[in-house]
Amino acid sequence: MHTVEKIGGTSMSRFSELMDTILIGERTGEELYNRIFVVSAYGGITNLLLEHKKTGEPGVYARFANAENESAWSEALSEVKARMVEINQELFGDSVERAEADRFITQRIGDVEAIMSNLQQLCSHGHFQLDEHLMKVREMLAAIGEAHSAHNSVLALKKAGVNARFVDLSGWDQPKPLSFDEMIEHSFKDIDFASEMPIVTGYTHCSEGLMRTFDRGYSEMTFSKIATKTGAIEAVIHKEFHLSTADPGIVGLDNVVTIGRTNYDVADQLSNLGMEAIHPKAAKGLRQQEIELRIKNAFEPEHAGTVISTDYCSAKPQVEIIAGRPNVFGIEIFDQDMLGEARYDIELSRLLHDLKLYVVNRDSDANSITYFVAGSRKMVNRAVRLIGEKYDGAEVALHKVAIVSAIGSDLKVPGILAKTVSALAKAGISIQALHQSMRQVEMQCIVNQDDYESAVRALHHALIEQEDHGDVICAA
Ligand SMILES: Nc1ncnc2c1ncn2[C@@H]1O[C@H](COP(=O)(O)OP(=O)(O)O)[C@@H](O)[C@H]1O
Numbered sequence: 001m002h003t004v005e006k007i008g009g010t011s012m013s014r015f016s017e018l019m020d021t022i023l024i025g026e027r028t029g030e031e032l033y034n035r036i037f038v039v040s041a042y043g044g045i046t047n048l049l050l051e052h053k054k055t056g057e058p059g060v061y062a063r064f065a066n067a068e069n070e071s072a073w074s075e076a077l078s079e080v081k082a083r084m085v086e087i088n089q090e091l092f093g094d095s096v097e098r099a100e101a102d103r104f105i106t107q108r109i110g111d112v113e114a115i116m117s118n119l120q121q122l123c124s125h126g127h128f129q130l131d132e133h134l135m136k137v138r139e140m141l142a143a144i145g146e147a148h149s150a151h152n153s154v155l156a157l158k159k160a161g162v163n164a165r166f167v168d169l170s171g172w173d174q175p176k177p178l179s180f181d182e183m184i185e186h187s188f189k190d191i192d193f194a195s196e197m198p199i200v201t202g203y204t205h206c207s208e209g210l211m212r213t214f215d216r217g218y219s220e221m222t223f224s225k226i227a228t229k230t231g232a233i234e235a236v237i238h239k240e241f242h243l244s245t246a247d248p249g250i251v252g253l254d255n256v257v258t259i260g261r262t263n264y265d266v267a268d269q270l271s272n273l274g275m276e277a278i279h280p281k282a283a284k285g286l287r288q289q290e291i292e293l294r295i296k297n298a299f300e301p302e303h304a305g306t307v308i309s310t311d312y313c314s315a316k317p318q319v320e321i322i323a324g325r326p327n328v329f330g331i332e333i334f335d336q337d338m339l340g341e342a343r344y345d346i347e348l349s350r351l352l353h354d355l356k357l358y359v360v361n362r363d364s365d366a367n368s369i370t371y372f373v374a375g376s377r378k379m380v381n382r383a384v385r386l387i388g389e390k391y392d393g394a395e396v397a398l399h400k401v402a403i404v405s406a407i408g409s410d411l412k413v414p415g416i417l418a419k420t421v422s423a424l425a426k427a428g429i430s431i432q433a434l435h436q437s438m439r440q441v442e443m444q445c446i447v448n449q450d451d452y453e454s455a456v457r458a459l460h461h462a463l464i465e466q467e468d469h470g471d472v473i474c475a476a
Pocket residue numbers: 007008009010011040043238239240241242243244245246247248249275276277321323
């Protein structure tokens with residue numbers, strides 16, 4: 001009878017507080033056990049190792065993949081190492097644990113650096129193509145982030161007298177990859193959950209390639225697989241805040257309300273906007289095995305948090321969350337030859353996909369299509385250039401926008417559109433585009449990037465604060 005619990009990167013960055021809340025707190029003896037913890041890299045580390053998740057700013061991987069000179073990526077790797085060593089210092093000061101933490105990470109980074117350098121040299125010969133190996137490099141780099149945080153956590157827990165065990169799923173010294181299922185079975189078969197506390201890396205090395213299949217947010221895949229494979233009684237995700245009616249960082253902690261219950265459909269909408277309540281693919285396994293999923297505030301362990309289930313629907317139509325995504329690019333393509341030609345959409349979608357740009361939404365009229373995409377500025381510029389080259393008569397315009405979205409399991413609130421528009425107008429915000437689908441789970445407003453935060457505040461005020469929900473919408 002055990003639980004599987006994931007700790008997100010933002011929370012991991014406040015590790016010493018986690019020791020007093022979810023990791024140890026008031027627990028003694030056997031109360032400490034029967035809990036498996038899956039940890040993410042400390043906040044911002046994976047962004048430095050790969051690329052920034054939201055802005056696309058290049059990290060070590062992106063610099064390596066873009067075949068810039070060697071110094072560009074190795075300098076970036078040294079910066080990550082410096083940041084990791086700094087974290088070790090903050091956690092352990094000048095202790096034995098600190099020396100062990102530094103030794104561990106120095107070795108991992110040194111190994112990866114040597115491999116990347118050799119690979120770069122090898123691929124300077126025409127017989128070897130860098131492209132064919134990039135995914136492996138991406139995986140190796142990502143895995144360092146979770147190995148660092150998991151290893152450190154074990155050091156800190158052992159020091160505090162907990163029988164913690166480092167479960168390294170990153171496959172570091174493994175001769176041959178196993179499948180995802182086998183890797184989890186193999187790694188957990190000898191662990192006694194009743195007397196050991198497994199601290200598991202959020203990255204799993206496996207023959208399917210976790211990064212290839214799921215990319216960022218992969219630690220939730222590891223988490224969900226462990227929960228299903230080990231037959232957990234509950235799966236818990238610990239975050240920095242309660243899942244709230246809006247980002248407390250924007251609207252203010254005093255103004256938001258905790259969401260007590262919601263469904264996987266709402267979670268998918270959040271994830272599309274980049275606020276991963278739970279990775280949609282991770283949710284699937286939990287849903288199928290009917291393992292209850294709970295999202296909790298890592299720093300308020302007594303609070304029941306949010307329960308996500310398949311069948312929940314709010315008792316009356318209401319807006320549950322104002323979410324959004326800043327730093328979106330609107331790529332608008334106007335071409336009179338487009339009229340009645342479906343191939344444009346297919347070709348353009350493929351082009352954006354090939355450039356690894358994520359299409360958050362799109363809209364069209366008779367002779368234009370606009371794609372709202374997230375990704376790096378460089379790739380967006382490339383997309384604009386390629387589209388201009390491909391379609392002679394097309395005019396391509398680029399807009400820097402943000403998406404602000406009202407979401408609810410039943411959004412059929414009378415007059416919601418009018419309320420939304422007037423709230424934004426009252427705040428002096430001009431709406432660039434508006435989307436609402438027939439299914440009525442989400443309504444999206446496209447606004448200028450500079451208006452993002454004020455639009456979130458205005459909509460939260462008009463659609464949620466006025467409703468007087470108290471502390472929690474539908475207690476779990
Ligand atoms: N509706 C919301 N409820 C709670 N937090 C939110 C919400 N929207 C945005 N956030 C922000 O999400 C951040 C946590 O991001 P996330 O990527 O989920 O973290 P983690 O690294 O812990 O997985 C918080 O710092 C908070 O500001």
